[in-house]
Amino acid sequence: MTLAPAPRVRDSARHTRELILDKAEELIAAKGVFGFRLKDIASPLGIRVPAIYKHFGNRDDVLISVSRRFVDLLSQQFELDATLPPRARIKTALASFVDFNIQHPAYVRLALIDFATPEGGMEYVRIAAGGTFKDNFRSGPLAPMHRRLRRTLDEGARTGEFCRSDPLQFYRVIYGTTLVQLVFPEDALLFPNRSAREVAEVKKNLIDVAMRYLSSPGRGR
Secondary structure (H helix, E strand, O other), X not given: OOOOOOHHHHHHHHHHHHHHHHHHHHHHHHHOOOOOOHHHHHHHHXXXXXXXXXXXXXXXXXXXXXXXXXXXXXXOOOOOOOOOOHHHHHHHHHHHXXXXXXXXXXXXXXXXXXXXXXXXXXXXXXXXXXXXOOHHHOOOOOHHHHHHHHHHHHHHHHHOOOOOXXXXXXXXXXXXXXXXXXXXXOOHHHOOOOOHHHHHHXXXXXXXXXXXXXXXXXXXX
């Protein structure tokens, strides 16, 4: 009979796995998705590369696991405050969305890799989400986030605060606007010495774009 691992052993293995993913996130943020090796993860943790293979099959497996963290946290975005009117609700959520991306620069870089390599390479976030970004509007781990967003946009249309809008198109606008502001023409906002003034400007610009979009006629489904 095979005995199950003792709880302390399981906890230690889980802790090591999480440390590996933490270090991978740091390296992705600083060097990009393809700018480091497994050795760069192992050395600061005081382990050897074979120890990583006890938890992950290969480097891509590490990146997919980091992407799963991303998908889990992304699914929690747009937890909208129902006590606020739809316009104020969206503005607050958009400011939080900027903070989320700035606080997790590795996720910004992973998302950009996925956008740049459709079916032509390893699409880490798509694999972690279990389907395409579009599929996740209907099913998958990101569907609840999109349902929350749809409900608020629909409510805003009913109350006359917004024109009727397609939630997918709206999300494209806000996500694209956020990512471009964070990485172009430079990616200084992804590093710790970022300027608070520049962060505030990104939020202001995003909210301005979003409100203009929601106020424009002809955005129907």
